[in-house]
Amino acid sequence: MQLEQLGAWVDERATEIENWLETLVNMNTFTANTAGVDAGMDKMYELADSLGFTVEAVNARHRLVKAGNATQGPRILLISHMDTVFPPDGDFLEYRRIDDEFVTGPGTGDIKGGLLIGLYAMKAISEMLPDCDVQMVVSANEEIGSPTIRDWYMGENIDADFAIGLEPGFPQGELSADVPLGVVYQRRGYCAINATIYGHEAHSGVPHEGLSAIDGLAQRILKINALNDPENGISTNIGTISGGTAGNTLAGVAKALITFRYETMADGEATKAAIEEIITTPTGHNPHLDIWDRGEFDVNIFIPPMERNERNQYLVDTVLEEAKRLGHNVVPIARGGGSDANYVSAGGTPSICGMGAPCVGLHSPTETIHLPMMIRRVELLTATLYRVLTEAEAKA
DSSP states (O other), rough: OOOHHHHHHHHHHHHHHHHHHHHHHHHHHBBTTTTHHHHHHHHHHHHHHHHHOOEEEEEETEEEEEESSSSSSSSSEEEEEOBBOOOOTOOEEEOOSSSHHHEOOOTTIIHEEEEEEEEHHHHHHHOOOOTTTEEEESSSSSGGGGGHHHHHHHTTTTTOSSEESSOOBBSSSSSSSSSOOEEEEOOOEEEEEEEEEEEEEETSGGGGGGGGGHHHHHHHHHEEEEEEEEGGEEEEEEEEEEOOOOOOEOOOOOOEEEEEEEEHHHHHHHHHHHHHHHHHOOEEEETTTEOOOEEEEEEEEEEEEEEOOOOHHHHHHHHHHHHHHOOOOOOEESSSSHHHHHHHHHTTTOBBBBOOOOEESSTTTTTTHHHHHHHHHHHHHHHHHHHHHHHHHHOO
């Protein structure tokens, strides 16, 4: 197949792609529904196998799909996942066509539409360049930070020259056939820390006999909020707090879930260190008992940022140029949230994201995609792969 034939090739498979989308969306793959996620992986394997790909297990429940003979050119890794945020006992469970343009259903945009864009782009590029080396990783638990494949991402397993995330293409306006869709050049990192403050429980009528852990937590919260630095992309948040046993009792224990986001690894590490110091530095003192409060912490998750750099920019520029040639409306954007592309990027692989299905209502019962544009984005992704693969070969 030649590049000029790609559009017709995609058109011929539009119904097939939608049928697979409906099949996958109607399978509940909520992260905690491990049997459902594994069944989704099996169904994805069925499609990948029919397309002529090799599928390998990674850390037991995740999958690595391989296309091409892998004898020429750079390796490009596509990044996807199978899990969604919609539980099987919820009300949002089925694929539904709204009209000729829009379809809704759990995971249509995040990320089953992107998963299919990736698989069919891999099929197209392997027909155009049989010796290519294009792979796709499919995480089983991305929605909770991919805890059981994170080590694989951050180790030396990928060995890819470029990576492209298939998270949704985010519309920069009302979702339509011509709304600008964002290709993501930067994603902020994310950290969650559980803090526990210990005081000394006592009756509130004799406060000199106790030390309030809630007071100690409150003092720490003010200091953590002071770390906010919008100009440098650092934002902190106290997500949840709890503590105390009764209104007439000084709290002996208080807890908080602290989260923050950052644009660079250096800022992430520095902010984490500052929060840890704030938590562990005593603030409350009872001079009658000569006791101080104390704090402990546990880092729940630390996701590195997908930082902007020159090698990432090459991928962004290629997407923009191919989008213009194909008549797609694509613009570069930064996103506050993370994805598995963050891990891959932090491991040293130039990465971009947002090359999946055009989507609104992400993670909500109104999650909706623009189906014709989703199918057209198979062409955009394939054209991007073709450019990167052939330009790298020409430079070799």
